[in-house]
Amino acid sequence: MATTTARISLPGPFQGLRESLTEARYRARHKSLAVGLGTLSGAWHQVLNPKPRPSPESVRALLRRMDTLLERDLQNVRDGLYPRSLLFQMPVARYLAQAPENAAEFGRVWWRRRKHAHDDLPAPARDPAYPRYYTRTFHWQSDGWFSAESAARYDAGVEFLFGGTADIMRRQVVPAVLGATQGRATPRVLDIACGTGRFLHQLHAAHPKARLYGADLSPYYLQYAGDLLRHVPGLSLLCDNAESLPLRDGSFDAITSLFLFHELPKDVRRTVLREALRLLRPGGTLAVLDSAQLVESPDIAPFLEEFPNLYHEPYYRSYLRDPLEEAITECGFEGVRVERQFLSKLVVARKGR
Ligand SMILES: C[S@@+](CC[C@H](N)C(=O)[O-])C[C@H]1O[C@@H](n2cnc3c(N)ncnc32)[C@H](O)[C@@H]1O
Structure with missing residues (x-):
């Protein structure tokens, strides 16, 4: 039997009230998640590496940065950059079941x-x-x-590591892709090291006309991404090394990469950036989101410095002191800009014409 869904449109003041309630629910959800997960991960990190607690000042800096991220996320929705549904897309029930x-x-x-x-x-x-x-x-x-x-x-x-904000940080890359692909009917976007596909999933919701490509070296993570993204028409997933991808020069309007560069040795970061430059069309955009670095985020340095003491991250110490924006400029990109995104940074640049 065919069913139809009626969209109920509320008069102006009620619509505004509904939006305010949605936003209040979003803030309450993320702040409670952050408190809960932050307490758990803080205790876990004490088990891994007992240390004096971080100073109240650095905790306050962290909380301020998280508030800024949440408010930016809401503003992006108000500005129509991505759908409201993304605010609640984290599969909490699945994570709890695991x-x-x-x-x-x-x-x-x-x-x-x-x-x-x-x-x-x-x-x-x-x-x-x-x-x-x-x-x-x-x-x-x-x-x-x-x-x-x-x-x-x-x-x-x-x-768990990011206190429930990983997907929020990931979708801060969406506005850069939208800006880069304006006026193109079916822009081609490549996500390098797409992992399980969480970013491409959000990008598709915001930009259903974009033709999406994901590349990763793990066939297991790509298989997972393929399942998550099976509803995306024309999706291409490629199991290959980001240092040298079998794709044509200049074939993408935008290239993204999230949480890859801190896991690469310094010289490989540059090899991957040069490969991205080759794959972009002239005027195309690169958007890289990765861990915050000391240069723009000294306020949370104690947390950043502690990360590789807790987890196996052999290239992270060198990454912290190798500003992404400098590496990107060094590799031939132009117009580089940096945005702080809670525990990460977003660097956007373009290939010259
Ligand atoms: C920390 S995960 C990030 C995944 C995803 N972008 C995200 O937002 O969660 C790093 C990913 O980079 C991939 N990776 C690492 N080195 C790579 C390389 N040289 N070429 C392609 N993928 C690589 C790994 O397989 C893994 O999926």
Whole structure:
């Protein structure tokens, strides 16, 4: 039987009230998530590496930055940059259902960290085609990037680390892509190191006409992304190394990359940036979101410096002191701008014409 859904349009004042209530619900949800997850992860980090508590001043800085992120997210919705539905798209029920498995993962992480077992990986990781820097148990997570189980656990783990703000930070890349692809009927957008596809999922909701491409070196993460994005027409997922992708020069209007660069050695960061430059059309836009760095975020330095003491992040210390904006300029991009996004930074630049 065919069904129709009626859209109820409320008179102006009621519409405004409904929006205010939605926004209040969003703030309450994220602030309580942040308090809950922040308390849990703080306790967990004390188990991993007992330390004096961070100063009240740096905690206040962190909270201010989170408030700014939440308000920017709401403003982007008011400005029509992405749909309101994205505000509540985090699959909380799925993450909760995974809690027993993720609780077991805490024990494995603790053990692996204690043994410094950064090469505790399944057999596929021994394929010599993988670069050496890649075959490590990043974050001490079981199987590194080399199993379907790791891919299934990843999203909840990242939300735990970021106090429930990972998807919010990811979608701050959407406005840059919209700006870059204005006036193009079906712009082509490539997400380098797309992982489980969380960003492409949000980008599709905001920009359904864009033709989306995702590349990642993990077949397991790509498989997961393919399932999440099965409703996206024309999607292409490519299992390959971001250093050299089998794609034509100048074939993309916009290229994005989220949370990749802090996991690469310094020289490889540049190789990937040069590859992105090659793949962009003249005038095309690059948008990179990754961990905050010391240069623009000294206010949260104690948290940034502590991260690699807790998790296996062999290139993070060098990343903290290698400003992304400088690397991007060095690799030939123009018009570089930087935005702070809570625990991350967004760097947007373009290829010259
Ligand atoms: C921290 S995850 C970020 C994933 C995703 N962008 C996100 O927002 O969650 C890093 C991803 O980079 C991928 N990766 C690391 N080095 C790579 C390389 N050289 N080429 C392609 N993908 C790579 C990993 O397989 C993993 O999926």
